[in-house]
Amino acid sequence: MSSLPTSTPAAQGVDAAGIQAFLDALEAEPHLEPHSLMLLRHGQVVASGWWAPYAPDRPQLLYSLSKSFTATAAGFAVAEGLIRLDDPVISYFPEFEADITDPRSRAMLVRHVASMASGHVEETLDRARAQDRDELVRGFLLVPPDKDPGTVFAYNQPATYTLAAIVQRVTGQKLTDYLRPRLFEPLGIGEVAWIADRSGRELGFSGLHATTDAIARLGLLYLRGGVWEGERLLPASWVAEATRVQIAHEAPPLGDWADWQQGYGFQFWMARHGYRGDGAYGQFCVVLPEQDAVLAITSETLDMQKVLDLVWEHLLPAFGVGPLPGGGEADAALADRLAGLALPPAEGKTAPAGSTGVFTPAGGTCADQPTLTAIEVDPGGRVTLVDDGERLELGLGAGESGWTVVDEPVPVAVSGGWTDAQTLALDLAFLETPHHLLVTCALGDRTFTARWRTQPLHGGPLLRRMRAPHSV
Structure with a gap:
């Protein structure tokens, strides 16, 4: 696997002091534990670091950031004529035809499950499993939508699972196998692994394990409009559709989390700046087209909004329009810090007598x-x-x-x-x-x-x- 090109922050117009301030803020948050980050500007890695004991070559459980990889698989399948966004979902599962009688379920299109617009007003995972523990697509389609598909947003795991199931059905391959020659190999992404359910179908909505580097490469592919090293991999039209608002929120879905109220694309969230894929407990792929930048982060936190708040507060102001003269000393100090990142260990003494x-x-x-x-x-x-x-x-x-x-x-x-x-x-x-x-x-x-x-x-x-x- 080839390394992504690297540069200094100053050479790419990024103030190293802003990155330092971001690191300070991450480490100062009592309920936020950073595990890794990679920052790319103009296609160059300008900062990367892993907090020991985490390391660059270890895959990470991405949770719902997996969804953005599922969307990418769907994009390839659309480009190859295997899926049409305006086909009814039920058309890909004719064996359920007699079971699915609700007109809204029958009207649900592929684009609706791709954009979390199935017509349900809340998560359906538990209800879908209750309907059919062994075939989640059938269970999902047996949960009647509350409104017409395409009219309301609800973050909904079975919607993504169904999109992933369609891809795996029409290709005859698991997501990882289908993506290997189309995405992973062209981008230089090494080993990945995806949790499968009891049927052997990879989950799609969660369960992908991949490195921080893989997250950064996916973001860079989307930032470049689907082109990698001069070769078009994804259609520009897919990238444009996936990363614009497909469905707006009628009401704030998660309290005062502002970056979860900006609309949803095809398995990508819109943000106050740019767009992103993200996963539970702080796994992020943030794409910033205006800054020509990508930020990949893995972490452990319940307050994911705080991570983005710190990005907007400290990193956004660090982006300039051209090279920054005289940044060598600041760049060197940042490089030293990134090389020595570590989580504080729990303290303890050796075993006392009789402790066995x-x-x-x-x-x-x-x-x-x-x-x-x-x-x-x-x-x-x-x-x-x-x-x-x-x-x-x-x-x-x-x-x-x-x-x-x-x-x-x-x-x-x-x-x-x-x-x-x-x-x-x-x-x-x-x-x-x-x-x-x-x-x-x-x-x-x-x-x-x-x-x-x-x-x-x-x-x-x-x-x-x-x-x-x-x-x-």
Whole structure:
């Protein structure tokens, strides 16, 4: 995989002090943990960094940023004549023809599921699953829309799932296989992996694992109107339609989150500046056509609006119209800082005497992670989690960053230790996701508690759900 071209901020008209201020603001937010960022200007990477223990080559769970990759797959299928936006959705699933009798469901078009305009006024995932656990498209179509399709916006996972299912049906391939020669290989995107459901169909609305670099490349392709290194990959018409308002919001969908009230395209959000794909807990691909810039971010936060507020406050003013003279010293200081980014580890001491043994869940069950049934501490201080009958061994000898990284059977970094003679407190960062599991063992009664700092949206055992599925 070739690297994206790099340059200094000053050479591309970006004030390094503005990037420094953005980093300061990210790190100062108490409920925002940055994991990585890449900033491109005029097609050049002018800043990139990963907060240790996160690293450039690790894929990240993108959550709903996956939707923008699904839209791209749909764009290729439209260009190849495999999908027509004004076809009824039901026409791609003739086996459901007799079941789907609601006229609004039958009137739903491909463009409506692509733009979250199915006619439903709220999320339908739970209702669709209740209708048909094994075939979500059928379950979705059995949930009658509240209004005519195309007249109302509602962020709706089964809509994207249905778009993804159509692509996979007409191509006879999984999304990753279909995108490999059309998107991933031309853009130089390496390994990716996508969570599939029990039918083997990749989810589309979530579940894609890819690197920060892959996010940046997708944004750059859209910024360039579908052209990559002089070759047109996506039709300009698709890029234009995907990144303009297809459906407006009748009312603010998420309280005072201003950047979620600007309209929706084809699996892209419009923003106060430019447009973006984004995913739960702070995964972003922000495209800024006026600034000729792309920003890719991975993070862990519940306040995604805050991330964008900080971008508008600190990064937008940093963009100039031409090279900035005399920026060498500021650029060098920024490069040094980016090279040394790291998350503060949890502190802890070595094991006290008599601290070995097996700890069981306080109260009998770990509510946040029910499959976690025991934690073992051996005489050498090694900690082993027993989850769904499988074992995850963790070392506690802190590395240079204060984190000890374990790659198998699931990529995780651990920090912490004994906070006093009776308490073992560990911070487990699952490195291919945004999530941390905070574990506390009490020596007095040999019990433990474990809670997610942010709750994973794909449930299940740690060793199977807290990493990318087998890569392709």
